[in-house]
Amino acid sequence: MRRNSIVLIVVVFILAIFAWAGWANWEYRKQAAEKQQAAAPQGVLVPAPGTGAPEYVSPLNGRPAPAFALENLSGSKISLASYKGKAVMINFWATWCGPCQVETPWIVELRDKYAAQGFEVLGVDTEGDDLQPGDKAGWAKAETSANKYVREMKVQYPVLLDGDSISNEYGGLDDLPTSFFVDRNGKVVAASVGLTSESDIEGNIKKALAE
Amino acid sequence: MSRINWHRNWAWIALLGFAGLAAAIAHGQFVSKSPRNDSPIKTEAVQYLFPAQVSVPAGKPSPVILHFRVAQGLHINSHTPSDQFLIPTDFSISEGVGVRLGAATYPPGTIISLAFDPNTKLSVYTGEFAIQARIEATPGNHLVQAKLHYQACDQNQCMPPKTIDVPIDVIGK
Numbered sequence: 001m002r003r004n005s006i007v008l009i010v011v012v013f014i015l016a017i018f019a020w021a022g023w024a025n026w027e028y029r030k031q032a033a034e035k036q037q038a039a040a041p042q043g044v045l046v047p048a049p050g051t052g053a054p055e056y057v058s059p060l061n062g063r064p065a066p067a068f069a070l071e072n073l074s075g076s077k078i079s080l081a082s083y084k085g086k087a088v089m090i091n092f093w094a095t096w097c098g099p100c101q102v103e104t105p106w107i108v109e110l111r112d113k114y115a116a117q118g119f120e121v122l123g124v125d126t127e128g129d130d131l132q133p134g135d136k137a138g139w140a141k142a143e144t145s146a147n148k149y150v151r152e153m154k155v156q157y158p159v160l161l162d163g164d165s166i167s168n169e170y171g172g173l174d175d176l177p178t179s180f181f182v183d184r185n186g187k188v189v190a191a192s193v194g195l196t197s198e199s200d201i202e203g204n205i206k207k208a209l210a211e
Numbered sequence: 212m213s214r215i216n217w218h219r220n221w222a223w224i225a226l227l228g229f230a231g232l233a234a235a236i237a238h239g240q241f242v243s244k245s246p247r248n249d250s251p252i253k254t255e256a257v258q259y260l261f262p263a264q265v266s267v268p269a270g271k272p273s274p275v276i277l278h279f280r281v282a283q284g285l286h287i288n289s290h291t292p293s294d295q296f297l298i299p300t301d302f303s304i305s306e307g308v309g310v311r312l313g314a315a316t317y318p319p320g321t322i323i324s325l326a327f328d329p330n331t332k333l334s335v336y337t338g339e340f341a342i343q344a345r346i347e348a349t350p351g352n353h354l355v356q357a358k359l360h361y362q363a364c365d366q367n368q369c370m371p372p373k374t375i376d377v378p379i380d381v382i383g384k
Contacts, residue, residue, distance in 0.1 A: 095296040096362050097369040102328045126371070149296060175368040194368035195327050 058171060058180065058191035065090065065182045066169035070124065070160035073147055078158050080122070080186075087114075087208035088182040089121045089201075090170075092163050095145040096127075097176040099195035104153045106198040110205055111157050117209055118184065123155060126163035126173055181208040256285050256363035256370060259377045260339070269350040269383035272313040277302070277377065278341045279359065286335035287361040289320025293334045298362040298372050302342050309353040310381045313345035325366055348383030355379045 060066070065088075069079035080088070091107060093100035111121045127142035143161060150159050167173040170180065181190040181204040190204040260278040267273040281287055288297045304312040318341060320334030344357075357377040363370045 094369070094371075096298045096372065098294075098297070098325065098331070098333065098364060099327060099367055099369060101294075101296070145296060175370055177368070 058188065060171065060180065060188040061191060063188055064186050065180060065188050066166065068166045068169070070162055070166070072158050072160050073143070073150065078122070078160055080182075083120055083122070083182075084186055085118070085184055087117075087119045087184055087205065089119070089205060089208065090124060090180040090182065091121055092124045092126050092167075092170070092173050092176060092178045094125060094127050094176055095142075095149045100177045101153075103177055103195055103198075103201070104155065106201060108153065108155055108157075110198070110202055114205055114209065119205060119209055121157040123150075123157060123159040124163035124166075125159060125161050126167065126176065127161075179204070181205065183208050183210075255375060256282050256373070257287060257359060257361055257375060258282070259359070259375065262379065264380040264382065265346075266382040266384055267346060267348050269348060272345045272347045275344050275346055275379075276341050277344055277357075277379075278339060279336075280339045281337050281363070283338075285363045285365050286323065286333070286337045287363045289334040289336055290317035291320065291334060293322075293332055297333075298360070300336060301360045302344060302357065302377070303360070304344075304346070304355055304357045308355055309349040309351065309383070310355045311347045312357075313347055315345070316343040318342070327367060346381065348381045350383045353381045353383065355381050 065080060067080055069077050069081075072078050080090070089107070089111075093104070107121055107123075111119065125142075125146045127146060131138040131142065146159065146161065149155075163173070170178070175193055177195065178193045179191065179201070180188050183189050189207045192200065192204065258280045260280055262275070262277070265275050267275065287300055290299050290301065292299050300317065302312075302315045302317075304310055318336070320336060322332050323335055323337075324330070324332055355378070357379060358374050359377050360372065360374045362372040
């Protein structure tokens with residue numbers, strides 16, 4: 001009888017330990033997932049005033065655009081900070097993105113139209129999302145594709161590489177194209193995900209140019 | 212040993228067995244400390260459907276048809292996309308697992324145009340599609356983690372290229 005009681009106590013103790021372990025692990029995972037989500041602020045779609053069509057609202061709206069310095073196609077470091085005083089459109093794109101191919105000529109045209117007012121575009125190539133850091137051939141191929149794309153699209157604005165390295169700061173960049181419109185003080189005033197229209201992009205450029 | 216005692220002992224053994232099982236499960240959970248990579252919200256654009264297991268004559272290249280499904284509202288480029296910049300869908304098997312991919316035959320893509328660019332024709336897969344892989348296996352059981360590389364878009368936006376695992380138990384007979 002005494003032996004049975006001891007075994008029972010031991011079993012209950014083991015079960016309690018592992019129940020606690022399971023709970024602790026679940027808590028850990030939950031917290032890790034929450035931390036990861038918090039690090040990559042996600043935007044939401046809300047009905048646009050007037051039209052009621054879904055409009056992307058980034059949590060970065062009204063906040064300073066996250067700083068970055070990335071290499072351009074010539075290998076020079078270009079920082080967002082060096083454009084302070086200008087309105088900037090940060091356009092995340094990739095060569096494999098069909099909607100990006102559609103909007104790029106619009107962006108080229110709008111950049112020319114508003115450059116004199118102090119507007120610039122930074123095209124940020126996010127080509128290598130599934131490339132491993134050590135995959136030299138993969139990265140070289142991605143850079144070659146980006147160069148070819150830029151030539152064919154007659155892109156005159158700075159094009160930066162390795163946009164994936166700043167994707168967390170800009171909300172994860174789960175979908176392309178994604179653009180952020182930054183005013184002369186470095187504050188995000190608008191954002192868009194997916195293909196919109198040339199007039200929508202122009203509207204956002206005007207917001208960024210307005211003081 | 213009386214019949215009652217015999218039952219009681221078996222009850223204790225069953226209880227201990229249950230405790231051991233619970234311990235193993237809890238331990239399995241506890242050691243995997245890293246958070247899962249797959250997002251709880253986003254589902255995969257492409258899902259491998261079947262077969263989970265195939266039997267092929269050992270040492271002889273044999274056709275195996277692999278079925279996949281593209282999530283509703285999305286498309287992925289076919290193996291021969293219409294544009295140089297687009298990423299083709301590609302199936303592969305790593306070398307050195309006792310199973311070799313001789314060749315893969317891909318279905319022709321469906322030609323579509325998207326609302327935002329009606330003049331451009333795209334060659335894509337939507338819904339369910341199948342790839343015929345000619346595979347050669349050495350004798351025995353091989354759990355193969357084949358790969359499918361693809362890039363998915365919907366009407367207005369594109370997701371980054373992705374590689375998913377295609378788990379197949381290949382039995383070489």
